[in-house]
Amino acid sequence: MAPIRSSKGAGKGGAKGGSKGGPKGGSSKAKGKSGGRSSKPTGSAPEGISKRKQKSMSLAKPGGAQKTKSKPLEQKKKKRVYTEKELDIPKLNGIIPAGVAKPKGQKIGKKFVDDPASMMAIMSMVNAEKEGHIESKIMRARQLEEVREAKKKEQEARSDEKKQQFEDKKQSMRKARKNRNSEPAKSETDENKKTPEAKFKPKKRVSFG
Amino acid sequence: MRPLTEPETKTLFEKLATYCGQGISNLITDPTNAADRHVFRVQNNRVYYVRESLANLATSIKRDALLSLGTCLGKFTKTGKFRLHITALSVIAPHARYKVWVKSNGEMPFLYGGNVLKAHVGRWSEDCPEHQGVVVLSMNDTPLGFGVSARSTAEARRLDPTGIVTFRQADIGEYLREEDTLFTT
Numbered sequence: 001m002a003p004i005r006s007s008k009g010a011g012k013g014g015a016k017g018g019s020k021g022g023p024k025g026g027s028s029k030a031k032g033k034s035g036g037r038s039s040k041p042t043g044s045a046p047e048g049i050s051k052r053k054q055k056s057m058s059l060a061k062p063g064g065a066q067k068t069k070s071k072p073l074e075q076k077k078k079k080r081v082y083t084e085k086e087l088d089i090p091k092l093n094g095i096i097p098a099g100v101a102k103p104k105g106q107k108i109g110k111k112f113v114d115d116p117a118s119m120m121a122i123m124s125m126v127n128a129e130k131e132g133h134i135e136s137k138i139m140r141a142r143q144l145e146e147v148r149e150a151k152k153k154e155q156e157a158r159s160d161e162k163k164q165q166f167e168d169k170k171q172s173m174r175k176a177r178k179n180r181n182s183e184p185a186k187s188e189t190d191e192n193k194k195t196p197e198a199k200f201k202p203k204k205r206v207s208f209g
Numbered sequence: 210m211r212p213l214t215e216p217e218t219k220t221l222f223e224k225l226a227t228y229c230g231q232g233i234s235n236l237i238t239d240p241t242n243a244a245d246r247h248v249f250r251v252q253n254n255r256v257y258y259v260r261e262s263l264a265n266l267a268t269s270i271k272r273d274a275l276l277s278l279g280t281c282l283g284k285f286t287k288t289g290k291f292r293l294h295i296t297a298l299s300v301i302a303p304h305a306r307y308k309v310w311v312k313s314n315g316e317m318p319f320l321y322g323g324n325v326l327k328a329h330v331g332r333w334s335e336d337c338p339e340h341q342g343v344v345v346l347s348m349n350d351t352p353l354g355f356g357v358s359a360r361s362t363a364e365a366r367r368l369d370p371t372g373i374v375t376f377r378q379a380d381i382g383e384y385l386r387e388e389d390t391l392f393t394t
Contacts, residue, residue, distance in 0.1 A: 112212040114248065119218060119237045126222040127231065137338035141361045 210252040210267055210275060217285065221249065221256060224283070224291045225301065227342035228355055232304035252277075255284045256291070258300055277392060294391070295354065295379040298344075302352035305344035307334040309358075309375050316347055319354065320382035328370035337362045343375055354380030 113119055213221065225233055236258070239246060250257045250264050252275055259267070259279030267278050280300060283293040293301075311319055315329020331348050339361045345353045356375040359365075365374050383391065 110211075110214045113215050113218045114212040116238050116246070120234060122215070122218050123222050123226075123234055123237065126219060126226050127233070130223070130226040134338060134341065137341070137361075138336060141338055141363065145363050 210250050210264070210272065210278075213249050213251055213256070216289075217251065217256075218249070220285070220289065220291045221282070224293055228293075228301045228306065228344060229304040230306035235304065236300065247279075249282075250279070251285075256282045258282050258297075281392075293355070293379065295381060295383045296391070298352050298355060298379070298381065301355065302344050302346075305355075307337040307341055307343040307358065308346055309333045309343050309356075310346050310348055310350075311353065312348060316353065319345060319377065320380050322377065322380065322382060322386070324359075324373045324377050325356065325375035326370070327365060327368050327372050327374050330374055333362060333365070333374070335362055339364070345375060345377075345380070352381075354378070354382075 113122065222233070225236075236247065246261050247258055248261045248264055250259050250267075252272070255277075257277070257279040263278060267275060280296060281294055282297040282300060283291055285291055309325055310331040310333070311325060311329050312331040315325065318329065319325055325345060334343070337343065337358050339358060341358050342355060343358050344355045347353055354377060356377045356379075359373045359376055360368060365372075368374070
């Protein structure tokens with residue numbers, strides 16, 4: 001395993017150096033430097049340092065250089081961003097919604113109603129509401145009463161009519177019976193009821209006879 | 210002890226207005242005694258109707274120690290509704306809008322906590338709608354309590370003698386029946 005690793009590392013370094021140096025002619029200076037640096041620690045590193053550490057150290061330097069480059073950039077960006085408070089811009093033309101704006105110096109917490117004027121205002125409002133309720137209740141009760149009265153009258157009229165009909169029927173029945181008992185001969189001669197009586201009377205005669 | 214807030218005032222007046230007519234405004238501004246007006250104060254959820262000078266004096270007593278002052282009208286429930294107590298009768302009876310006069314045979318049943326039956330009614334206010342607050346009086350105009358009308362006057366006329374005319378809500382018999390709890394907080 002060990003020989004393979006060493007060969008790998010050597011190959012990597014060589015390949016990188018070769019590849020980077022190849023296409024970019026302009027950056028060859030820096031790359032060459034970095035390559036030189038990376039070679040330095042390997043040369044000067046004591047034998048006690050493990051290979052992994054060596055590698056990290058070797059990577060740290062170029063990386064470290066890069067980090068040092070990137071850090072100031074971030075810091076610069078942060079400095080450029082200001083909050084509105086930091087800027088201290090006067091709020092002259094800001095739009096504040098009516099509901100959100102709270103006037104300063106107002107009482108916090110419960111608002112008591114103790115003066116007669118505001119109490120009277122509340123009372124008049126409540127009274128008007130109650131009056132309306134009562135009025136509507138009374139009106140509805142009256143309407144219902146009217147409907148009930150009308151229904152009652154209608155029912156009475158209907159029952160009267162029925163009674164009248166019943167009475168008429170009774171009267172007609174009585175009349176019919178009287179007629180039958182008193183003058184059977186006359187009824188026979190009636191022109192209106194000729195056909196039905198003609199049928200019945202022979203039967204009666206037969207029964208009485 | 211503190212004055213009422215706006216919603217509390219509204220709730221209280223709504224309740225008072227179910228029993229009283231326009232005369233209720235005399236409670237706020239008493240024309241007979243303009244110098245010392247009466248105010249409403251809350252102490253431990255109970256509402257008191259107090260003379261203003263007395264209420265001002267009562268501020269010198271710390272809240273925990275103050276048990277009662279003036280006339281107790283009722284109390285606010287946990288749900289924010291207002292419940293009238295029998296102690297408010299003296300305040301609402303003079304301004305009552307609808308009244309029911311009870312005959313002597315109906316006084317005792319009412320004072321024992323019963324509803325007002327038609328057989329016990331001596332007379333009643335005309336045009337009283339259903340479920341409206343009424344003050345119950347004896348035939349010699351002594352206020353006995355208050356309640357809610359069970360039927361409108363027109364319907365109550367057709368009712369049979371055992372039918373309920375007014376549902377009881379409070380009666381002066383409570384001064385004895387609820388003696389232990391009536392004034393405790």
